[in-house]
Amino acid sequence: MTTAQAVTELTVELGARSYPIAIGADLLGDATRFAAAIRGRHALIVSNDVVAPLYLDRVAATIRAGNEKVQISTLLLPDGEAHKTLASVAQVFDALAAMKANRDATIVALGGGVIGDLAGFAAACWMRGIAFAQVPTTLLAMVDSSVGGKTAVDLPQGKNLVGAFHQPRAVIADTAVLATLPARELLAGFAEVIKYGALGDADFFAWLERHTDALLAREPEALAATIAHCCRQKAGIVARDETEQGERALLNLGHTFGHAIETAMGYGGLLHGEAVAVGMVLAATLSANLRRAPTADTQRLVSLLERFGLPTTTPSGLDPDQLIGLMQLDKKNLSGNLRLILWRGIGRAEIVPDVDVAAIRAVLA
Numbered sequence: 001m002t003t004a005q006a007v008t009e010l011t012v013e014l015g016a017r018s019y020p021i022a023i024g025a026d027l028l029g030d031a032t033r034f035a036a037a038i039r040g041r042h043a044l045i046v047s048n049d050v051v052a053p054l055y056l057d058r059v060a061a062t063i064r065a066g067n068e069k070v071q072i073s074t075l076l077l078p079d080g081e082a083h084k085t086l087a088s089v090a091q092v093f094d095a096l097a098a099m100k101a102n103r104d105a106t107i108v109a110l111g112g113g114v115i116g117d118l119a120g121f122a123a124a125c126w127m128r129g130i131a132f133a134q135v136p137t138t139l140l141a142m143v144d145s146s147v148g149g150k151t152a153v154d155l156p157q158g159k160n161l162v163g164a165f166h167q168p169r170a171v172i173a174d175t176a177v178l179a180t181l182p183a184r185e186l187l188a189g190f191a192e193v194i195k196y197g198a199l200g201d202a203d204f205f206a207w208l209e210r211h212t213d214a215l216l217a218r219e220p221e222a223l224a225a226t227i228a229h230c231c232r233q234k235a236g237i238v239a240r241d242e243t244e245q246g247e248r249a250l251l252n253l254g255h256t257f258g259h260a261i262e263t264a265m266g267y268g269g270l271l272h273g274e275a276v277a278v279g280m281v282l283a284a285t286l287s288a289n290l291r292r293a294p295t296a297d298t299q300r301l302v303s304l305l306e307r308f309g310l311p312t313t314t315p316s317g318l319d320p321d322q323l324i325g326l327m328q329l330d331k332k333n334l335s336g337n338l339r340l341i342l343w344r345g346i347g348r349a350e351i352v353p354d355v356d357v358a359a360i361r362a363v364l365a
């Protein structure tokens with residue numbers, strides 16, 4: 001991998017619904033790019049009360065500079081996973097109705113994965129589907145959630161249980177905004193970065209081992225190269241399997257465990273990326289216990305996650321049977337069987353259709 005800093009342009013190839021991903025510094029000021037991303041007369045910028053004070057005015061000015069005829073409205077939601085709810089989506093609908101938005105409106109999701117997922121879901125629903133643009137502002141959203149068109153909200157019963165596949169019209173990732181991201185949120189994003197190496201790219205995993213210090217120091221070239229690499233890998237998977245009939249499920253390595261942990265903690269304990277870090281270790285441990293993978297690879301995964309300051313053990317006080325109950329509501333399950341993403345070792349994730357519940361309980365205990 002090279003680390004030259006420039007605007008990287010990728011395409012998610014989905015025929016008539018193909019769209020660009022742009023990654024680079026200061027893209028929030030790129031009026032041409034925003035103009036191309038916005039379809040119709042109305043733009044509703046959905047953000048939250050943390051990101052908006054930092055970046056909303058800039059984005060609104062850029063949209064205005066690109067097309068002075070676009071009517072711009074804004075909706076600010078409260079911050080956090082606890083607000084990735086149907087109630088927040090209803091607020092987006094109210095804002096669209098207040099604008100008298102028809103199908104010629106575009107939602108601009110300005111924020112992390114929470115805003116992107118819920119604003120994207122609102123776009124999928126409003127008048128049966130309007131355009132939306134992803135403007136991710138966290139590392140996690142840049143490397144994962146803004147790409148691929150999975151939109152959703154959480155229910156108390158489980159993560160992302162209500163959602164739709166709805167692809168954005170563009171992804172505009174301004175890497176300069178990562179300068180304001182709190183350290184814990186940056187580290188949580190690295191869990192999803194490590195996931196790409198763990199699931200299908202042993203060379204990238206080794207590259208991350210060699211570049212940990214540069215990434216932790218937020219060196220722009222290393223960050224931009226990492227984001228581009230992850231987006232390229234994800235764009236390929238999404239192009240081959242948009243609606244998760246097969247290969248795309250591998251992107252959920254660690255997620256069945258992680259989502260159960262997030263839900264059990266009431267969406268206010270571990271961050272999503274942190275829960276995924278723990279979930280990947282549980283998946284690796286289970287794979288080793290089932291003699292599908294070498295224990296040494298679990299140890300390598302744990303060491304890399306720990307170097308990125310991520311948790312690697314299940315939080316204390318969680319009931320294994322409650323977690324298994326939550327895992328049984330996971331979207332990947334078929335015919336009532338627990339279908340998990342396990343691995344054969346670093347870079348070799350696989351779908352395992354019917355995992356023994358006793359073996360799962362053993363790693364959770």
Ligand code: NAD
Binds near residue numbers: 081113149150178272
């Ligand atoms: P988040 O959206 O809650 O953002 C993390 C925190 O950082 C928030 O407090 C946010 O306000 C703040 N923030 C965002 N950008 C900032 C910036 N530039 N400067 C300062 N603060 C900033 O969390 P996240 O980690 O981005 O996303 C997690 C969500 O993404 C979860 O709901 C998860 O389920 C979802 N997700 C979806 C997909 C998908 O394919 N759709 C993939 C992975 C994760």
Ligand code: GLY
Binds near residue numbers: 144145147148150
């Ligand atoms: N983050 C999992 C996926 O997009 O499929």
